[in-house]
Amino acid sequence: MKANYHTHTTWCDGKSTPRQVADAAIGKGFAVLGFSSHSMLPEDDVGWVLTPEKAPRYAADIRALAAECAPRLRILCGVEADYVPGPGGATPDRAAYSSVAPDYVIGSIHFVVASDGARVPVDHSPGQLADGIRDHFGGSAEAFVRAYFAQERDMVGRFDFDILGHPDLVRKFNARHPYFDEQADWYREEIERTADAIAASGKVVEVNTGAISRGWLDDAYPSAAFRRLLRVRGTHFILSSDAHSADAIDCAFDRFADAEEYLAAPAWLS
Numbered sequence: 001m002k003a004n005y006h007t008h009t010t011w012c013d014g015k016s017t018p019r020q021v022a023d024a025a026i027g028k029g030f031a032v033l034g035f036s037s038h039s040m041l042p043e044d045d046v047g048w049v050l051t052p053e054k055a056p057r058y059a060a061d062i063r064a065l066a067a068e069c070a071p072r073l074r075i076l077c078g079v080e081a082d083y084v085p086g087p088g089g090a091t092p093d094r095a096a097y098s099s100v101a102p103d104y105v106i107g108s109i110h111f112v113v114a115s116d117g118a119r120v121p122v123d124h125s126p127g128q129l130a131d132g133i134r135d136h137f138g139g140s141a142e143a144f145v146r147a148y149f150a151q152e153r154d155m156v157g158r159f160d161f162d163i164l165g166h167p168d169l170v171r172k173f174n175a176r177h178p179y180f181d182e183q184a185d186w187y188r189e190e191i192e193r194t195a196d197a198i199a200a201s202g203k204v205v206e207v208n209t210g211a212i213s214r215g216w217l218d219d220a221y222p223s224a225a226f227r228r229l230l231r232v233r234g235t236h237f238i239l240s241s242d243a244h245s246a247d248a249i250d251c252a253f254d255r256f257a258d259a260e261e262y263l264a265a266p267a268w269l270s
């Protein structure tokens, strides 16, 4: 069954409208297409926030499209919800998105909150990341990466969501702008501890090809090594493209579809 549950559109930072993405999915023989507009955050200083005013309009738009496309394509209305700890932050909790009544919630981390309260963006640009590590983590990439995984372990244990989004997003710039060693003992220890927390939570993990379509990495999130740690702990996976345009909805799916085992029918689909 061809499916993608991680899809952005013009409702947030995607380039295509929901209808353009649905047409592409029908053309490519998809059975299921899940939309996952970005988060509710208090301020729209990043330009892609599902504000309280936009959220119900987003849901109504996706539900109307779902009615039109059924039964050729099953369309689901989800959200990609941020975990930003601290005052004025955001939680990937189903209850926080009641105005959308989402079919499923993806929990993701795009900002690591430092001990001084600063929000350091993980994946905006190599320059912003370097500045954030210098200004808020004492110049230590290891401290930043460890804080990212600690925040992720906290997230999977505490909140009511369905899919863990891009579990090692900290790797995004590490191939083209290396800033830490993925073979280091401390890194292996972090992903092992995080795999334990994910397995204990029972969350589904996405194998996300978004960094391949955007030319940053030649592998998915999570890495092959991280996937092995999760697989032996019994974690279930889905395959997702994190598409920001209609043509990318199945980017590199052929590279992973045979090698990994994916849930054909996640619980939220029934």
Ligand SMILES: [Zn+2]
Pocket: 080, 108, 110, 165, 166
């Ligand atoms: Zn994301």
Ligand SMILES: [Zn+2]
Pocket: 006, 008, 080, 242
């Ligand atoms: Zn996304």
